[in-house]
Amino acid sequence: MSKIGLFYGPEGGNVENVAKVIASKIDSSLFTLHKVKDADAELLSSYSCIILGLSTLGKHNWSSDNSGNDWDNFLPKLKGLDLKGKKIAIFGLGDHIAYADFFVDSMGDLAQIIEQTGGNLIGKVSGDGYEFNESRAFDDGEFVGLPLDEDFESDLTDKRVSKWLEIILPEFEK
Ligand SMILES: Cc1cc2nc3c(=O)[nH]c(=O)nc-3n(C[C@H](O)[C@H](O)[C@H](O)COP(=O)(O)O)c2cc1C
Known part of the structure; x- marks a missing residue:
């Protein structure tokens, strides 16, 4: 398996905790953890297998003028990149x-x-x-990645992560 780049942000909260849970379930020789805060586009592009972790903090979207959090600063670096052929999995923290x-x-x-x-x-x-009303991450019965709710469903996180890794790790190996 190619090495996996696991990029997450912000630090110090639920996203970081879950990134560590994910890391604890993958052979340490297979991945490197990165904070998006310290990452640049070249680093991301150097991986063919990528896991991205983030939280939803407010209703803003990245096309508006934001500079407050780690992802707001990292996203502009991502836009315009050519990530063709790279396998990318996303986990997202929220509150349902x-x-x-x-x-x-x-x-x-x-x-x-x-x-x-x-x-x-x-x-x-x-x-x-999952119970919720609306989500921009949901289409045709599926979420675009793994949703996690540490505020109200933390008891489900470990199982959800394990099940997700059973899907994505074999994909990374192909
Ligand atoms: C100001 C604020 C706004 C939030 N907005 C949303 C939201 O729009 N949708 C959602 O699912 N969760 C929302 N949340 C919940 C967070 O995504 C959730 O608590 C997450 O676990 C935070 O992870 P972090 O501490 O690593 O950033 C919000 C939380 C805060 C404090």
Whole structure:
């Protein structure tokens, strides 16, 4: 298997905790953890297998003028890249109770940008077992990546991550 680049942000919260859970379930020789805060486009492009982790913090989208968080700063570096042939899986933290109308929206926005770069999105997850009203990350019965809710469903995270890795790791090996 090619080495996996696991990029996440922000640090110090649920995304980082989940990134570490994912890391604990993969052979350490197979991946490198990176904070998006410290990463640039060249580093991302150097991997053929990529996992991206983020949270949805507010209703803004990245086309508006934001400079507040790690992803707001990293996204402009991603736009315009050629990621053709790269396998990319996304996990997204959200809150399905307080933000039921915007559940893990940022995961959907990121997926759109990845598709514009030609990247091959893998690791879509069925909506079965999730409760929410609306999500930009949900289309035709599937999420574009793995949604996780550490605020209200932290007991499900470990199992959801394991199941997701069973799907994406064999894909990375192909
Ligand atoms: C100001 C704020 C806005 C949020 N907006 C959303 C949202 O629109 N959709 C959603 O699913 N979760 C939303 N959340 C929930 C976070 O995504 C969730 O708590 C996540 O676990 C935070 O992870 P982090 O601490 O690593 O950033 C919001 C949380 C905060 C504090």
